Amino acid sequence: MSQDTAPRDQVERHDPVYDELHASSEFIELRRRYRGFVFPATVAFLSWYLLYVVLSNWAGSFMSTKVVGNINVALVFGLLQFATTFALAWVYSRYSTARLDPLARELDERFIALEGKSSRGTGGH
Amino acid sequence: MNDQAITTVLFLAVVALTVGITFWASRQSSGTNDFYAGGRSFSGFQNGLAIGGDYMSAASFLGISGAIALSGYDGFLYSIGFLVAWLVALLLVAEMLRNSGRYTMADQLAYRMKQRPVRMAAATSTVAVSVFYLLAQMVGAGALVTLLLGVDSQGLKNLTIIGVGALMIFYVTVGGMKGTTWVQIVKAVLLMAGSALIVVLVLVKFGFNLSDLLGTAASNSGKGQAFLEPGLKYGATMTSKLDFLSLGIALVLGTAGLPHILIRFYTVPTARDARKSVLWAIGLIGTFYLFTLVLGFGAAALLKGDEAAKVAESKGNLASPLLAEAVGGGAGSTGGAVLLALIAAVAFATILAVVAGLTLTSSASVAHDIYNSVIKKGKATEKQEIRVTRFAAAGIGAISIALAIPAQNLNIAFLVALAFAVAASANLPAIVYNMFWRGFNTRGAVWSIYGGLISAVGLVIFSPVVSGKGIDPVSGQNLSLLPASIDISWFPLENPGLLSIPLGFFFGWLGSVTSKEARSEERFTELEVRALTGAGAEGAIQH
Numbered sequence: 001m002s003q004d005t006a007p008r009d010q011v012e013r014h015d016p017v018y019d020e021l022h023a024s025s026e027f028i029e030l031r032r033r034y035r036g037f038v039f040p041a042t043v044a045f046l047s048w049y050l051l052y053v054v055l056s057n058w059a060g061s062f063m064s065t066k067v068v069g070n071i072n073v074a075l076v077f078g079l080l081q082f083a084t085t086f087a088l089a090w091v092y093s094r095y096s097t098a099r100l101d102p103l104a105r106e107l108d109e110r111f112i113a114l115e116g117k118s119s120r121g122t123g124g125h
Numbered sequence: 126m127n128d129q130a131i132t133t134v135l136f137l138a139v140v141a142l143t144v145g146i147t148f149w150a151s152r153q154s155s156g157t158n159d160f161y162a163g164g165r166s167f168s169g170f171q172n173g174l175a176i177g178g179d180y181m182s183a184a185s186f187l188g189i190s191g192a193i194a195l196s197g198y199d200g201f202l203y204s205i206g207f208l209v210a211w212l213v214a215l216l217l218v219a220e221m222l223r224n225s226g227r228y229t230m231a232d233q234l235a236y237r238m239k240q241r242p243v244r245m246a247a248a249t250s251t252v253a254v255s256v257f258y259l260l261a262q263m264v265g266a267g268a269l270v271t272l273l274l275g276v277d278s279q280g281l282k283n284l285t286i287i288g289v290g291a292l293m294i295f296y297v298t299v300g301g302m303k304g305t306t307w308v309q310i311v312k313a314v315l316l317m318a319g320s321a322l323i324v325v326l327v328l329v330k331f332g333f334n335l336s337d338l339l340g341t342a343a344s345n346s347g348k349g350q351a352f353l354e355p356g357l358k359y360g361a362t363m364t365s366k367l368d369f370l371s372l373g374i375a376l377v378l379g380t381a382g383l384p385h386i387l388i389r390f391y392t393v394p395t396a397r398d399a400r401k402s403v404l405w406a407i408g409l410i411g412t413f414y415l416f417t418l419v420l421g422f423g424a425a426a427l428l429k430g431d432e433a434a435k436v437a438e439s440k441g442n443l444a445s446p447l448l449a450e451a452v453g454g455g456a457g458s459t460g461g462a463v464l465l466a467l468i469a470a471v472a473f474a475t476i477l478a479v480v481a482g483l484t485l486t487s488s489a490s491v492a493h494d495i496y497n498s499v500i501k502k503g504k505a506t507e508k509q510e511i512r513v514t515r516f517a518a519a520g521i522g523a524i525s526i527a528l529a530i531p532a533q534n535l536n537i538a539f540l541v542a543l544a545f546a547v548a549a550s551a552n553l554p555a556i557v558y559n560m561f562w563r564g565f566n567t568r569g570a571v572w573s574i575y576g577g578l579i580s581a582v583g584l585v586i587f588s589p590v591v592s593g594k595g596i597d598p599v600s601g602q603n604l605s606l607l608p609a610s611i612d613i614s615w616f617p618l619e620n621p622g623l624l625s626i627p628l629g630f631f632f633g634w635l636g637s638v639t640s641k642e643a644r645s646e647e648r649f650t651e652l653e654v655r656a657l658t659g660a661g662a663e664g665a666i667q668h
Binding site for chain 2: 014015018019021022027030031034037038041042045046049050052053054056057058060063064068069070071072074075078081082085086088089090092093096101103104107108111112115
């Protein structure tokens with residue numbers, strides 16, 4: 001794909017195959033599923049994180065409440081941020097493997113067929 | 126062998142190992158795909174390790190555990206912010222960037238925008254973020270070596286900075302992305318193994334009872350339960366609380382805009398591998414930041430008297446190394462000396478891997494974005510581009526050395542936080558708008574990048590970190606960057622993110638709605654398909 005003779009950066013011409021794929025019901029579904037997951041998930045984890053920062057700042061006595069031994073709410077809250085980060089990453093991985101990848105693969109294959117050439121393995125040599 | 130000899134030998138072993146890897150990697154590299162993206166042939170797991178190696182800087186390893194050792198719970202915010210930030214990269218950035226770009230952060234903007242203005246803007250921001258980060262690492266390296274060797278000599282500090290600079294130029298010019306990646310992988314393994322060992326030894330001392338560890342840390346800190354609660358460092362006034370909020374926001378939004386992190390996503394064959402690498406990175410980085418909790422509170426609990434004073438004097442940077450010495454058997458014991466030297470060598474490897482990544486990123490952007498696209502209008506050959514990258518790496522290395530040597534005597538602790546603030550204010554808005562907003566265009570991209578960059582840097586110039594904090598009555602140190610006699614500060618917060626991030630998004634919106642660009646909308650259709658499906662994305666090299 002990258003020849004030294006031509007400007008290597010971007011193809012300036014518009015490729016109509018993309019328009020065709022963009023209008024297909026599979027692509028619309030893929031985008032809906034992707035955005036339907038990541039937008040609410042991003043709002044949720046950012047709010048959860050901000051809640052933690054705000055409580056650390058302005059709810060000192062609540063955060064200082066002992067839970068067990070020397071372990072207080074602040075520490076538990078902090079560790080919960082770790083737990084939710086791991087959990088959300090895992091859930092997204094499951095979701096994307098099951099719900100996004102098959103559609104993406106199908107569309108990529110259709111692209112390859114329509115272009116009449118492989119989009120893989122032609123990156124360099 | 127005495128302590129210094131063991132430390133020196135291990136430092137040299139780290140240098141020899143990384144130099145060897147670089148030579149080995151250089152024999153397998155040919156074109157730009159190899160040089161900038163490691164042939165896109167790393168596996169998700171390998172890249173996950175390399176991301177960890179690229180991301181966990183000395184500021185994380187020595188800085189966070191030190192901050193916890195000195196200010197208790199408030200130091201833990203860094204760990205949480207640095208980790209949660211990876212969800213932004215995972216959900217919104219990594220896969221789509223992999224599918225739509227080639228070598229640099231600018232690529233995915235240039236996909237739908239006018240090449241030259243957006244590449245110029247993105248390259249400016251890339252170099253700014255990378256150089257801020259580089260300076261912090263290099264000055265840290267100089268201080269670290271003298272601290273660990275116990276020789277307080279300005280000559281040795283300067284020599285270390287020059288040595289680190291020379292090494293990073295070597296890694297990048299000779300090894301390219303392949304060499305850099307392997308250096309980062311080795312560093313990640315060393316860092317995880319070394320810190321896991323210390324964590325286990327600390328926990329053994331407390332019978333694996335976290336509550337005991339925390340209790341001992343609290344009582345030894347002299348601050349009692351307040352040491353375990355938020356507010357010790359940032360809770361004093363409304364301004365310091367807003368600063369904490371501002372820092373927290375910059376940390377969580379900055380990571381996915383750090384250019385040296387972004388280009389790591391190009392080193393894998395597909396978007397699915399990019400996702401896998403972020404998942405591995407989250408596991409690795411999360412585990413490491415859990416370690417910092419034990420390292421920081423462990424240092425507070427186990428280091429007393431002289432050693433505790435040394436930790437305070439080093440602003441926390443010696444907490445982990447001295448903790449290693451203590452759990453190895455204490456000062457003067459062989460076990461203590463070996464573990465101290467080991468952790469010192471790990472910290473050194475950490476710095477080397479991070480500076481290599483930063484140098485590669487900034488020099489690749491100079492060559493690929495400025496030289497090839499802006500100057501040669503996209504007509505440079507691969508050979509020319511790589512040659513310019515090598516020159517740029519040497520130039521950036523030389524400039525960093527020249528800036529880092531005088532910067533040693535200045536208070537530059539704010540530079541890492543500033544790098545995150547710029548990444549969040551200038552880069553993230555452009556990346557997110559570009560992927561999700563059809564109406565985003567060239568003017569919007571340029572305004573958001575320059576607007577975010579200038580807001581973040583400008584606010585810091587007029588903040589207390591640059592001037593106006595005066596002299597610390599206890600240590601006699603100047604707390605700001607400029608001499609105490611100069612005071613140009615009017616912005617009260619040390620971290621600009623709270624204001625500069627919304628400004629970056631605002632300028633991106635304003636620029637876009639005040640200009641019309643049909644091509645950018647048309648190409649958005651293409652970008653969207655490509656980003657989500659990988660159709661037409663750059664493939665891996667089959668060797």
